[in-house]
Amino acid sequence: MPPELHTYQTSLSANIIQFGRFLRSKGYSIGPQEESDALNALGFLSMRKEDLFRQALKTVFSKNFYQFAQFEDLYREFWSELDRAQDSKLKKKQDKKTLQQSSLRKELKFQALKDWLNLNPSEEEQPTASYSDLEVLSRKNFSDLSPDEMELILSALKRIAKRLAHQKSRLRKRTKKSSHLDMKQTVRLNMRTGGEIQRLVFSEKKERKLKLVLLCDVSRSMELYSRFFVHLIYAFQNAYDKIETFVFSTALHQVSEILKNHEFGKAFAMISERVPQWSGGTTIGSCLMDFTTTHAHNLLDKKTIVFILSDGWDTGDHQSMENAMSVIYKKSKKVIWLNPLAGSPNFSPEVLGMKTALPYLDLLAPAHNLKSLKQALYLAQRRRNLTTSPVFSQNFH
Amino acid sequence: MPQKELAEIQEMFREQGYISDDAIAMSVYLAMKLEKPLLVEGPAGVGKTEIGKVMAKAMEADFIRLQCYEGLDSTHALYEWNYQHQLLHLKMQEQKGLDPKQLEATIFADKFLLKRPVLQAITHPKKAVLLIDEIDRADEEFESFLLEVLSDWQVTIPEIGTISATHKPQTILTGNRTRELSEALRRRCLYLWIDYPDFAKELAIVRSKVPEADENLGKQVCAFMQELRQMKLEKTPGVSETIDWARALASMHLKHLDKQLVEDTLGVVLKDWQDIRKTQDALSELLEKTGVESRL
Structure with a gap:
């Protein structure tokens, strides 16, 4: 040796x-x-x-x-x-220099991405000594991704979706896994052998089965994001069993079947075909109304979280929107509105559509990059809280 | 000298019918030399699990396999106390009227310990190959749990103490990247990514695994598979599918592919009906690229 x-x-x-x-x-x-x-x-x-x-x-x-x-x-x-490098001393200096330069270049590239659409406040980002691909990606704006990066983000999202699907309830059920000893059941079971403990009973937390309903706006104002959002709902649809997906612009279309049974490119093409007003105007109110009258009674219950992906630009009647939102709010476990514009520091829900919907939301969150989306999904797991304001604030940790 | 050893490994693998390349040989070689676990990742059906098996055969070591699944815990991987046996033992001793203190000492003896794969590998009388298959299917807790074993080669059993390895087992972990593994686990391992083989390697694999196949047929099958993998399929077929297919075709004593035949036997290669339909639609084009003349 x-x-x-x-x-x-x-x-x-x-x-x-x-x-x-x-x-x-x-x-x-x-x-x-x-x-x-x-x-x-x-x-x-x-x-x-x-x-x-x-x-x-x-x-x-x-x-x-x-x-x-x-x-x-x-x-x-x-x-x-x-x-x-000529000699070792020169080499060392050069090394340092190139290192600095390359990190500087990275930083600049970073900066350019950040400034795109001017959505992220610059102090939010601290250069770190090391970072993984995903970390960088999670701050990149969704409207600015290459197919490879998209792939990476989608795999991350799938993981989040899975986690969301496998939530634990406080109820327990019997299991063979020897993780948690259920004393009460153990004693009861061993009564038949005269109290001599021969068999142990274990229990684990029951899984809480959540259902999801996604309503995705594909009108022109959302054009930058809608392709990504369709990607997103595609990832969700395939990771999560109990999910129904709709897209809307001036009319509502149920697309769960298409997304479930086709490979992404084809699904996307089929959806664009089925939705004639793709990238057209928006009438959120009437679409939501349509949803409440035809689907709400069998899709919504207290185990369902409703996600609405839209920027809130509405050309329709706000009264019907208010009615629809109140029905959705009452029937569901939670209503979460993901607004890509909400990532901007000077965003406030000024748009009429947004203003109307606000009282009926549990959470209004930005969804312009992976980080914000992750946070929104994290918050989605919590219980409905009636005291706090639904507006997602910038200083959210 | 050392280079010879590296070549020896490739030779060793070839003898077992496993066609490796430089990257694989190097990782296996270093894993043996540095006595570190080797983490192998790659798409399904490229021969990750096979590495472990071949290594065991080549080293003439015992092969211990731990198949991971969701919910796998320490009692299935490491050890478990044989509870019923202990109870019985207590009962019998009680009748002899032994002192409880003495009894207590006997109860956590070796004979009541059920050794599971990891503990087995560690306490094995000679060096063994431990394959931890599809580690990404196990829960994260289990992963953390492996850390002690993989870095210090020891297992701590509260009732007995720490059991150190008699021989460090040659450990192979495999994964499909269905879940990202923790940094801590990765750091304890050497890493190898196996991708789908290129044409030459795949052909060599087919030749070695299905020697009865016609030479021309082998080439066509491999070329077809290479093209097929370029398509965006739900489940991209791996090398094992190529081998199955070549074997199936060879058993029919065929010398070349044709369209009808491919259509009939597509079920050997593709296991998803949407993929099959998609491939059928694109079959003519695929075969053209493969260089199979359509005989219509």
């Missing part, structure tokens, strides 16, 4: 450490453990073959799929930089 390489203070080991630091700045979680693993691993290999060297570092340093896929590029970036 060769001696442990990291006992020598060689320039190679220094470079490996440097490389580890470089990767750390790119979001890899690398500590002394990984670095010493890498050095040990190299001790087992012949140094003459470069691809072995790269492969070994890749195996040790990357810890998830994204890091694994990204590794080759970063590897090339770092070692070519190192090649160019």
Whole structure:
């Protein structure tokens, strides 16, 4: 067995450490453990073959799929930089400089995204030493995503949806899992053997089965977001069993079936086809009225959370909207209005449609990026609270 | 010397009928050398589980498998006290009139301990291969629970104390990314991502697993599968489907694909009716890309 390489203070080991630091700045979680693993691993290999060297570092340093896929590029970036450096001192300085520059560039890119639509106050974001892809994405505006990023966000959403679906109730039921001993039932069961405890009874919390109803606005004012929202409801529809989805602009359309049975591209095309006023005007009031008269009686009950995804721009009659909202509010467990515009710092529910709906909402939350959406969904799990105002405030932690 | 060892691993795998590549060989090699667990992720049906099995065979070690599922807990993975046995033992001893203090000492003895896979692997008389399959299906609590085992190779049983490993088992964890695993678990492992194989590798796999298949047929099957994976399907077929299909076609003594045949046997490859319908619609185009002449 060769001696442990990291006992020598060689320039190679220094470079490996440097490389580890470089990767750390790119979001890899690398500590002394990984670095010493890498050095040990190299001790087992012949140094003459470069691809072995790269492969070994890749195996040790990357810890998830994204890091694994990204590794080759970063590897090339770092070692070519190192090649160019004349001597080690110069190299160190350069390294630092390039690091700073690259993080600066990132920061700028970040800033540009942030300023897009001017939705996020700039002090909200603190540059962090390391961050995962998802963390960055969760602050990006939804109207500004590439398909790959969309994929990533949707998988995150699926996870949230699953969590929402598997909520625990306070009631307990019997189970085989030996997690929580149910003393009362144990004693009762063992009465038949004269009180001698031979069998144990375990219990776990019952699952609370929530139902969801999604009402999504696809009118022109929502155009920037509606494609994303359809993505979102698609993800929800496929992660969650008890869900009914509607889209509306000037008329209401039930789309659950389409979303459930088709692959996304096709579903999207079919929905756009079925909804002739896609990206047209909005009459929220009459659509909601339509919902209450035809669907509310069999879809809404006290286990159902209603999500309305809309910006509240309404060209219809506000009286019918008020009537509809009050019916929905009374019949459901919770009503949550997700408004993409509410992410803006100077947003206030001034639009008539929004104003009318406000008394009948449990929560009015922004949904312009993943972070806000996560928070809204988190709040959705809580009980209805009658004392607090439904308006989602900016300083929400 | 070391390079030879790396080559040896590839050879070892080939002998067992597993076609590996540089990345796989390197991860397995380092996992053995550094004595660290190896976390393997990738889409379904690319041979993640197979790695563990082949390793066990190649190392001539015992193979211990723990299939994860939702609700898996320590009593199924680690150990459990044989409660009924303990009770019986107590009853019998009571009749002998033993002192309760003495009794208490005997009750948590080894013979009442039911060893589950993880504890089995740790206390195994020789080095074993432990496969923790589909770890992402287990709950997060279970994952945290594995941490002690994977980093210190020991298990703490409150009644007995800490049991340390006699031999560090060679551990393989597999996952499908249905759930993101915790950072803590990842940090204790080496990582390997296996993707769908490229044409050459897939062909090599088919050759090694289905030697009876016609050469031309093998090529066509692999080319077709490569194209099929480009389509957006609900369930993308893996390598195991390719092998099944090649085997099925070979058993019919066919020498090449044709449209009718593909349509009839699509059920071997695709397991979702929407996928089947979609593929049927696009079949001519797919076959054209594959280079199969339609004979109409």
